[in-house]
Amino acid sequence: MRLYVPQSGIFGRRQVDKEDVVRRKSEIVARYGSWTAHEIDLGGGISTLGRDFEADKLTRIVQIVADLSGKAFEDLRILDLGCLEGGYAVEFARRGARVVAIEGRLANFEKARFAKEVLGLDRLELVLADVRELAPERWGRFDVVLCLGLLYHLDAPDCFALVHAMAEVATRLVVIDTYVGIGALEPFAYRGRTYWGRRVREHDPDDPPERRLADLWASLDNVWSVWMAKPSLLNLLADAGFSSVFVCEFPFEPAKPSDRLTLVAVRGERRRVRAMPKASEAVWDARLPFRERRRPSRKQRTTFVVAERLAHLVPKRLRRLVKRLWSGAHPQSSGEGG
Ligand SMILES: C[S@@+](CC[C@H](N)C(=O)[O-])C[C@H]1O[C@@H](n2cnc3c(N)ncnc32)[C@H](O)[C@@H]1O
Structure with a gap:
């Protein structure tokens, strides 16, 4: 039985003998064992691995x-x-x-x-x-x-x-x-x-x-x-x-x-x-250090998250006052932002 092998791009379609393909495939399997990973469609319902991969x-x-x-x-x-x-x-x-x-x-x-x-x-x-x-x-x-x-x-x-x-x-x-x-x-x-x-x-x-x-x-x-x-x-x-x-x-x-x-x-x-x-x-x-040393950004660090939760337990007015005093003492500190 003749078999049309689907080819894309510049190759068009090719005619091969289906029985011959099946026979040659079994010869390879007998000699080298079954395919182990690559499933390749050979046309006419024949493929290398013979199952989905x-x-x-x-x-x-x-x-x-x-x-x-x-x-x-x-x-x-x-x-x-x-x-x-x-x-x-x-x-x-x-x-x-x-x-x-x-x-x-x-x-x-x-x-x-x-x-x-x-x-x-x-x-x-x-x-x-x-x-x-x-x-x-x-x-x-x-x-x-x-x-x-x-x-x-x-x-x-x-x-x-x-x-x-x-x-x-x-x-x-x-x-x-x-x-x-x-x-x-x-x-x-x-x-x-x-x-x-x-x-x-x-x-x-x-x-x-x-x-x-x-x-x-x-x-x-x-x-x-x-x-x-x-x-x-x-x-x-x-x-x-x-x-x-x-x-x-x-x-x-x-x-x-x-x-x-x-x-x-x-x-x-x-x-x-x-x-x-x-x-x-x-x-x-520059070169990278042999182990990853980077930390997450400030807002996702555990210390920041815990501090923020605790801060919410403090009355709002007191928090504002502390913030004002802090920025007065550290006029340059703007945090990471973004
Ligand atoms: C895990 S398989 C990966 C195959 C394929 N590249 C893939 O990603 O599916 C590793 C392949 O590399 C081949 N191989 C290992 N060392 C090799 C070497 N020094 N020279 C040539 N091939 C080698 C093995 O025979 C095997 O086919």
Whole structure:
């Protein structure tokens, strides 16, 4: 039976043999196991995973790229690092982007290749390689780099080196979906800077290489990975030369744990404020402390709320008198306002 595979953008519709697709899919499952995460519609009622999977993250990533890349999908060159079964790479290639997707595990790579072939995505280049070798000389440059569910699988110094490498290959956006470390943080030195993170175990040290590779979502070989603390990750992005970094909250990902973020780092030109050039210079040189130290504004602090409630127990006239005496003694104090 012939099957019309729906293709968007420049590809139109393609005819493939449904029995052949079903047969090849079962061969892949027999050899490498079932799909684990990326549900890709192959047309004719066939899909990779074969069941619904949440589309929140994919929806968020597509929207970020559409809103912030500054180009039409057809004009974008996109790099997908640690592409797993190719769901993100396929989505962007179907939209007409030129995509290079790097995956280090053969089992995942073969599943992505199958989807590419069935969908006839000539603009998708799949590469079986280690993202720790990322360099512009080898891969060229990209408008958008996707680093989704990957950074927290790398150990030090590879996790720091990858952020610098992404800054080198990206010309516009780097989108990072990652866990951040909280709690017991350790310092790590990299290129003369100190970053803080939490060590997390990826594999049992006794696991042989085959067993490590069989854990399809994990690091390729490193037993430990580093989950960078959010302030350190932001410092690292600043050190790598990005001009602004945003945390994406919408489109919503309601199931995302509170220690996992979507960051969008922009490779723009840093601007000095003309009205205050010296003060502006200091802003670019600043770094965040390794733990969040900021406090809420005065009116939301417990001390303020309690003091305000207690004040209401005092007669109004007496309160006015105290206020008058206070402002007489502190003529400059105007509070935070706003
Ligand atoms: C948790 S999965 C995330 C996959 C996908 N990017 C996503 O967000 O759904 C991590 C992927 O990165 C791959 N990976 C881990 N370390 C890698 C490395 N050093 N080089 C290439 N791929 C790697 C794994 O094989 C796996 O496919």
